[in-house]
Structure formats: C-alpha cells, structure tokens
Amino acid sequence: MDAARQRPGSDLVPTPIGARLREWRTARHLSQLQLALAAETSARHLSCIETGKSRPGRELLARLADALEMPLRERNALLLDAGFAPQFPESALGAPVLARIDQAIDAILAQQSPYPAFLINRRWDVLRANDAAARVNRLMLGGRDSAHANIMRQFFDPADLRAAVANWEEVAGELIRHLHEQVAAVPGDRVARELLEEMLAYPGVPARWRTRDLSSPPSPLLTTTLRRDGVELRFFSTITTFAMPRDITLDELHIECCFPMDDATAAHCRALVDGSAGARFSR
Template identity: 70%
Template sequence: MDRRAARRPTAPVGNLLREWRAARRLSQLDLAISAGISARHLSCVETGRAQPGRDTLARIADALEMPLRERNALLLAAGYAPGYPESPLGAPELAGMQRAIEFILAQQEPYPAFVINRHWGVLSANGGAERVNRFVLGGRSSAHRNIVRQFFDPADLRPALANWEEVAREIIHHLHDHVASTPTDRAARALLEEALGYPGVPAHWRVRDLSTAPSPLLTTVLRRDDIELRFFSTITTFAVPRDVTLAELHVECCFPVDDATATHCRRLASAVDGETAGVGETAGA
C-alpha cells in the first residue's frame, strides 16, 4: 500500500479549522494574530490553496486551545502523522500514572472515587463507590458504566438521587459546554442527545443555558428509605499530559458532607470486611 495513500486526510484541514474557529467565535484575523501567522496564509489554508506545515498547525492548535485528540485529528487531516500517542491505561509507559491512580482510589476509602474518561465512562472505581451504589440500589449493581446513563436512566441510580433535577441540570450544562467547545466530538453530542431523550427531562434543557455558570460546589444526595448519603466531589487531572489517554482522564473523589454520611460509609466498609473475614475463617476451619 502507498504510504501517502494510507496517510491521506480523512477530512480537509480547512474544514476542521473553520469548524473550530466558529466554535471559538474567532475571525480569521483574530486567529491569525493569536497563532502568529498572516491572515492571508490562514485564508489560503482554509480554502485549500496552501498546505500548512506541522509548526503552523501546532501554533493554530495552541491558539484554538485544542485537546490532544483533536490536535492529532488536525495533523491527520493535513496529511501528517499524529503528534501524541494514545496508550492504554495499563500500558508499561503509563505504569507510574496507573500506580498514582490506584493510590488515590485506595486513599479515598471508605468514600467513593472513580476514574472517568471524557465521555463520563467509569474506567475503574474503588470499593467505596461500589458499596454505596449497591446500598442505594438495594444490593444490585448499576446497569451502566457511565455516569450520565446512571443518573438519567430511571432503571438505574436516578430514583435514588434525592436532588436529581439539580444534579441532572448540572450534567446537561457540562455536556452542552463540552459539545460547544469541542465541535468535532460526535460521541459527546450523541451522549447529550441520549441524556435529553430520557423520560422526564425538561424540554428547555435542549437549549444551552449561557446565563448561569456551573455550580462551584454541587452536593449529590443519595437516598434509600430514611437514610441519606450526601457527598461533594473534587476532580483530579494530570498536569501537562503528553498522552491522549491521560489528557482525557480525571479522578473524581467524593467526600461526605456530614457526619452521618461518613459514619454510614464506614459501616458499609466494616460490614464487607466482616463478611470477608467470616469467609476466610470458614475456609480455614
């Protein structure tokens, strides 16, 4: 196979640049000045009359604040090889980061913690997260490995969310913002449409709300019978990642808002430890 044919762009680079420039609400002149190139050259790139070099594309991507995955797509569209690797989380080159993530999850016990990708998919979770989910779901596991689906599906965690409308509105707000800021992420757009399609979702949520910013601190209230578990979350990301996988990961740690929540989480952990010890004693008898 001809290597040049194998590297043929999947989408014209000019189309991608126009799409991103529109999403950032920049004129050609604005983008050209930010990228340190002439407006005429940028115009020729967008119309296909000029072939941009890798350095030019890097400067344009910086000016547009493009994520690493989209920078790779831009390079491919121009006929170049991707500039950033995308390694599986279990790859040897990410072993150090994997250990750091496992340490964060373990340190968060007995409270929930999750590793989440850019589309809210849960890649891993600690025991605290699994125990809390099973408790509020009456002993069963969640049907989804995606936070959006868990919180919007009436057959999953949604009935256990005492403040569902508040939490769901924030999730929709974040999804709208992500879709608007990353115009080429079709999967995020599809996830937004899926969330909006669940029963009971207000119709006006289809329109992006630009009048309010996301809440700086959101409390998630989970309820089973007369027991409420209240958490707020912190997000850990990786500084200056050079790998697509790391750039798209974040670790969400849930902290108890009150003593009652903290006490119940410890009780859930103790109950599991007691069951494990009982199994071990029986097996050794």
Template identity: 65%
Template sequence: MSLAATPDVQAGLLLREWRRARRWSQLDLAMTAEISARHLSYVETGKARPSREMVGRLADALEMPLRERNALLLAAGHAPQYPEHGLDAPQMARIRQTIDCILRQHEPYPAFVMNRHWDILIANDAAIRVNRWLLDGRDSRHRNMLRHFFDPDDLRARVVNWEEVAGELLRHLHALVASTPSDLNARTLLEEVTAYPGVPSQWRRRELGSVPAPVLNVGFRHQGLELGFFSALTTFGTPRDVTVDELHVECNYPADAATAEFCLALKQRQDAGDTEAGGIPSPR
C-alpha cells in the same frame, strides 16, 4: 483524488469548524496564533497546507485537546504527534500506580476514574459499596456516570436534588459539545440522556453564558436514610498521551458526619465479611 478529499481542504474545513466553535473571526485566531490573517484564510480555503509547526500554533491558540490535535495533523497530511495507550499498557504503569493510590487513599468514600465522556473506567471499593446499597444490592447496567443519573431505573430514583445535579451534568456535557465540535460521541451522549423520560425539553439546548459549578453537591435518599456528598475533580496537568489527557478522577467527599459514618460502616461490614447485613453484597 477529488478536491474535497485533499489534505489541504480537509485541514481547512476542520480548522474553520474549530474556529467557529470558539466564536472567533479569522482575525481573532490569526492574532492569537501570531500569523497573518491572509495565510490563515489560505489554510481554511485549502489554498495552503499548514506545516506541522503551523498546526501546533493553531492548535495551541484554539486550546485543542490532544486527540483533536492528532486529527488536525492527520487532516493536514502529517503523522500524529501524541500516542494513545490503554491504562493497562506498560507505558502507563506510573499513571496507573498514581490512580490506584488516589482511589485507595480515598476509602471509605467513593472515587471514580472517567474519560471525557464520563465512562467509568475504574471505581474504588467504596463506590461499588455505595452504589449497590442505593440499588438494593444490584449493579447498575450502565458504565457511564450520566446514564447513571438520567436513567429513571438507575440512580436517578435515589437522588434528592436530581434536577440540580442533572442540570450541572448537562452544563458540562453541553460545554464539551460546544468546545469540541468534532466529538460525535459527546453529541450522541447528549441526545441520549436528554431523551430519557422527564427530562425538560429546554435542556436539549445549551444555555449561553451558563458556567458549570466547580463543585457538585449530590443528595441521596434510600431506606429512610439520607446521604450527602460533594465532589472534586483531579486531572493530569501536563499530559503527553491522549488517554491521560482525557482522564479525570472524581472523588466524593461526605457532606456531613452522618454520611461519613455510614460510609465507614459499609466498609467495616465488607471487611468483616458480613454480606447480609443491610443487604450489602461484597464487591469482591
């Protein structure tokens, strides 16, 4: 086995990549993890293999997500600590029940369940209704929220404040890329969405010091009507599963009375079985 393939070296390289992504010196990380800087240096250079307990302390200090903690454990020659189950697995029954309750209770307003790459895993009926109205009765070809907003042939054409919304979404994506250096899917998504026509070239670079806004405001215009929403995110506070760690529920709230009334009217049409009124097909 070559030196480059040994667990000692692989763990050290991965740890160094994470430390540099945090813009920390070895001393910064050693002090935060409460270990000696010399021992950390030995770990990063492959002269010492970190124990499971040491990996946990370093991962805690670096605030690594569960998926990356497992990767660091594997790189160090240890078994992964955190399981990963699909949302339909029996072990996820309570999580799925909680999610379903949130989505139902949020009617008649849109709500989505997404993973950390903004792939839409579940959407409530309201989200489907509003999305189909905005797209003249058709479904989007994308299952990813960023692609929805950046594709000129998708929702982008309906967004009144597109530059504001797209800029905020990119701040979140840039933050993910910067904070999770081993996430190649996030990097690929960033390259893809910034390659769409009309995206300013400077958006491909992260704006240092820029912090994503806690609430995202989105305005839509279609068929002579304007809708306004603001969103809030819900995450699970103490996840012990990789899937749960990466989930977030986005609930859209009406920004004005007109939007609230429109969303209620769409639901009433669906409940009445009126698939023709306003060109709104039933999502069922």
C-alpha cells in the same frame, strides 16, 4: 510508533483541513485576524488555508492548535487532515509506559476510602472505582450493581441510580450543562453529541435542557444527595487531572473523589466498611 497503540482521532469525522480550522475558530468565537495574531501568521495566509488555497506546515498547525486550545486527540486529527503523521500516542492504561501512572491512580482511589472515587474518561465511562463506590451504589440500588458503566446513564436511567438522587434535577441539569459544553468545545465530536442526545431522550428530562443555557452561571459547589429507605448521604466532589499530558489517554482521564458534606454521611460510609450499615443489602 506502534500502530496498535496509536489510534488518533478515531471517533472524529475526517474533514478538510481548512474546514476543520474554520469550525474550531468559529467555536472559539475568534476572527481570522485574532487567530492569525495568536498563531503568529497573517490573516491572509489563514484565509488561504481555510479556503484550501494553501497548505499549512506542522509548526504552524501546532501554533494554531495551541491558540485554539485543542485537546490532544483533536490535534492528531488536525495533523492527519493536513497529511501529516499524528504526534501523540494513545496508550492503554495497562501498557508498561503508563505503569507508574497506573499505580498512582490505584493509590488515589484506595486512599479515598471509605468515600467513593472513580476513574472516568471523557465519555463519562467509569473505568475504575474503589470499594467505597461499590458499597454506596449497592446501598442505593437495593443490593445490586448498576446496569451501566457510564456516569451519565447511571444518573439519567430511571431504573438505575437516578431513582435514589433526591436532588436529581439539580444534579442532572449540571451534567447536561457539562455535556453541552463538551459538544460546543470540541466540534466534530460525534460520540459526545450522540451521548447528549441519548440523555435528552430519557423520560422526565425537561425540554429546556435541549438548549445550552448560557444565561445562568453554574453553582459554586454542587452537592449530590442520595436517599433510600430512610438513609440519606450527601457528597461533594473534587476532580483530579494529569498535568501537561503528552498521551491521549491521560489527556482524557480524570479522577472524581467524593467527600461527605456532613458528619452523618461520613459516619454511614465508615459503617459500610465493617458491614454495620446497610447489612440488609449484602450480596
């Protein structure tokens, strides 16, 4: 396998195999017996693996990863911890092997116009966006582009898109909930934990957000309301992911498509295309 395309678990801290399994089992709230049954092994064997007295084979590791619902990056890290070669490649989006996927992504983004759409990785970085996204962002930022290529930073930085989000506490609270869930779901994910701490350090962030809220269920549908100079745009979003990915890159991507929540938002987005709306913010 091409080493330049294989970057398994690069942001995960190397961990003894037993400790990593125990960390994941604890995060999934499973007993040794429950995990052993799901992975078709004995609780005694699993206990020996967790304490370092036994070394699991590749097949057992695959069954354990399935039972723990581990993402592909973490499965590679698990294999490396056990002394095996990683299984899943991490290909660049521009690589020939992903050419058809690349075309499909561009088609989805383009088709979503005149409404915003974004290609986002698991770090919440915006890798691509359609022209509609740029138009809406510039309208809400007074003609300038965002200083950040990361959705979280755009919504938490008071000098960025946050200033235009009329229901900021509702939207930001939902984003923080997602970050907390990501940290809880993937033990050892240092980058996600650092991103969460960075967002919590922004001014005006409620202290209660430092703790993961398990008491209140998420709202069935979140509307983001953007407002500037008398213009109000209201969107809801859909998320598209790739079915049964076998490449880390695809496993960690999703496409967010925004749709107008009312006729006024739809009309304004259409008007932005021909420049009849927000002309005073033209570059």
